[in-house]
Structures are given as C-alpha cells and as structure tokens.
Amino acid sequence: MASRQLVWFRTDLRTIDHTALSHAAERGPVIGVVVRTLQQWREHGHGANKLDFWQRGIAALSEELTALRIPLKILDIDTFERTPDALLELTRDLACEALHFNDEYGLNEQNRDRRVHATLSEADIAVHRYTDQVIFTPGTLKTGSGDYYSVFTPFLKAWLKQVGADQLAQHDAPSRQAPMAGIATDPLPPLPAGEQAGQAFHELWPAGEEAAADRLARFLDRRVRHYQDQRDFPEETATSELSPYIALGMISPRQCLNAAAARNHGHLGDGDRNLTGWISELVWREFYQHLLVGYPRLSRGEPFKLETRQLAWRDSEEDFAAWCEGRTGYPLVDAAMKQLVTRGWMHNRLRMVTAMFLTKHLLIHWHRGEQFFLQHLVDGELGSNNGGWQWAASTGTDAAPYFRIFNPTTQAQRFDPDGAFIARYLPELAELAPRARHEPNSQQRRDTGYPAPIVDHRAARQRALEAFAPADNG
Secondary structure, eight states: OOOEEEEEESSOOOSTTOHHHHHHHHHSOEEEEEEEEHHHHHHTTOOHHHHHHHHHHHHHHHHHHHHTTOOEEEEEESOGGGHHHHHHHHHHHTTEEEEEEEOOOSHHHHHHHHHHHHHHHHTTOEEEEEOOSSSSOTTSSBOTTSOBOOSHHHHHHHHHHHOOHHHHOOOOOOOOOOOOTTOOOOOOOOOOGGGOOOHHHHHHSOOSHHHHHHHHHHHHHTGGGGHHHHTTOTTSOOSOOOHHHHHTTSSOHHHHHHHHHHHTTTOSSSSOHHHHHHHHHHHHHHHHHHHHHHOGGGGGTOOSSGGGGGOOOBOOHHHHHHHHTTOSSOHHHHHHHHHHHHHSOOOHHHHHHHHHIIIIISOBOHHHHHHHHHHHOTTOOHHHHHHHHHHHHTOSTTOOOTTOOOOHHHHHHHHSTTOHHHHHHOGGGTTSOGGGGTSOOHHHHHHHTOOOOSSOHHHHHHHHHHHHHHHHTO
C-alpha cells in the first residue's frame, strides 16, 4: 500500500503546476501542511496587506485541496526556529513517509529549509526538494568565469538560450484521491484584528489561483496589446498586476511564460514586442532570486556594491515622514505614495521615481524605503523589492548610474501628461488645469493647501552627486 506523503505549502499557494505536490501525489496519498509563522513574517517586514492576502490565499488553497480530498493541516507557530521540530512531530503523527516542498531563496528561508532537511533526515524521514519558483535552479546559470550574473541583459540572453520544453513543462493538478479516514482539514485561525484588511481591499485583490488565472487571461486578452507603449503610464491599465499572485505562488512563472508564448507563436525572446517585453519582466524577477543565493549579503540589508557602504546618508526624520505621507511637494511622488498606502501596490515606474527621490533628493538610506514599501506592499517580496531599491539608489547590481537622478516634475509631465493620476490621488489638485498639476505655483499651493517642495531639485541633485562621487571613485 502506498505511503502517505506530506506536502509543505509556502509561497506556492496553488494546486495546478505545483512541482512538489505533483511528485508527492505520484508516490502516495497526500496531506498538505501550512506553517504559519506570523511573528517571523512580521520580523521580515511584511505588513497587514501582505499578511491578509497570504491568509486569504491559504483559505483558497484549502478549498482547492478539499475538492481533491487532500487534508490541509495548519501549524501556527512563531518562528522559523521552531519549524523543524514542528514538522517532524506532524510527520510522525500522520505516519507520513516523506516531506516534499519547493525551495525558497531568502537567506533565512534557506537556513530554515536546511535545518528541516537535517532534522527529518536524522529521523529517517525522506525529504524531497524541488525547483519550482524559478525556471532555472540558482547556480545553474553562470558567466563564463563561473560567477553569478550581476547584469540583467547577459542573464536574460543566457536564460533565453538555455530555456526549453523541460524547464517549461507544467504539472497538472493531482487527481482526486480516495478519502483519508481520520484526518481532517484544520480550521484556519483568524489573523489578529490589526492585520486584517477591509472588504474594499479584498475586492481589489481577490486571493487564490482562480483569481490569478482570471487576471492573467484578462491581461493577455486585452492589456498586453498596449503593454510596451503604455506600461510606464500609471493612469493607464496596461500592466498585468499579477505581482502579488506570483509573489505568493497563486500562479507559477511557467503558467505565465507558457501563456505568453502561446500568444507569441511559441516564442519567448522574439516576436510581438509587447509579449517579449512582459516576458523579460518575468525573467527580471528570476534574476533577483538568483542573486539572493549568489550574494547572501542582500538578505542581510547590505548593498551589492560594497564600496557604497560608506555613503554619507542623511538622517532626517522630518523628510522621511514627508516622503512616507505624501507631503514632499512634488505631486507625482506624493500621488504615488498615496497609491501605495491606499492600494497596497504601486505602479513600477512610480516605484523607481519615489525610490530615487528618497535616496537621491533626500539622501536617506535605501533600506528605510525598502522597509516602508515592504510594510505596505501586497506583492512585497525580498528579491524584487531589494533589487528595485538598490537599482534606484545606485548601490545594487545592474543599478542606475549614480548620476542618473530622475526629475520628478519632468517624469510627471512625461508619464502623466494630463495629470490624471495626480488628480486621482491628490484630489486637492484636481481643480487645477491639467498641466498645472505637475508643478503648482506658489499661489496655487496656497489656494489648495498643497505643500511647497521640501527640497529644490537642482540643489538636491548637486548634493547627491557630491555624496556619491567618492564611492564611485572607490
């Protein structure tokens, strides 16, 4: 008789194209488990938006597993440190032959998984680990000198050259299994009151693999046709907004890539520029996951460029609070920050603008901005969030050169030409003429109550150049 298999669901909250689940189901009847470590997740910086989405994703997963007669057990513990012993005890209680899970790549997650592997192996319980969240296992794509890629374009070329049917092969959801007598699905404990998002947020970000599949289909049916031309314009609906679903694995990168390739006559690297542009964004996410493994210091809050450790960052709580609260006096920056705190998400162009404003105009350390984003983002994920912030701050891999300093006013004029996005999130400016919304004059600011700029762009640019030049010169 086939032995029971335990599948540990983490940031892979789905049943379709789930590598660990598929392999486990081939070996015997499956039991699922989620280890809910709220304290650890909070220590990692995740806020209520992400935790609420996570919670609803687990609930949606439980429903999908119930339809397959797969019980889902919930281990509600505090930290990663307790995870190995808790999983060992559960595996023994359920008389499971093996534990199966898909790898994660943050440093703490890697250490946790090594301890789990060692603890269960010492108890003669088999542990099976899989590459699932990326197409290539980190370490298998390297430069000719054997190093991890630190520049995206060569990584993308290598990725496209080596990707094939084996890497993109998807797994069907397992068949409905026979009832498992005596083992029931656990109820999901509610989140503490302060970590529950409201109904409007639930409607904005419905959780689960069905919602993710619907969003992918809508994007490929309509939005993608204008992706390259409109993706930088925050008032347009040109992006997929799939990042929260990918971050928690409610949809797999293979599902996204295969769906895009199917619209592009089977091609990933050439053909329709809208599709290939979106595909390259998916590969950017994988690039950052590889970097977490190749450069563990990224998980410790350190810069990729070690020479930038000595940068003379400013410590201004007043300026930081103005940035967080959308009171900088630069309308595009402030509207973007309002979008972040109200939607739990920010348009990618605006992530670059706001991050560069904090690190270059205000000379405030990128790690503070990274933490603030993670606290609010529903799609907050270490690799992409850290990579984006260090790109903007010119401290990271493949980063913007230190002398690239976005002018937030000209960015607004270029990417929000009618000020529609600004008006949506700064209603006090909505009555101004469209072009005046980019840079209200002194009288307009007094009339609307909108603040004066907290820093002059030209003076801030010069200050940033002087601060970064010593680091650039080594």
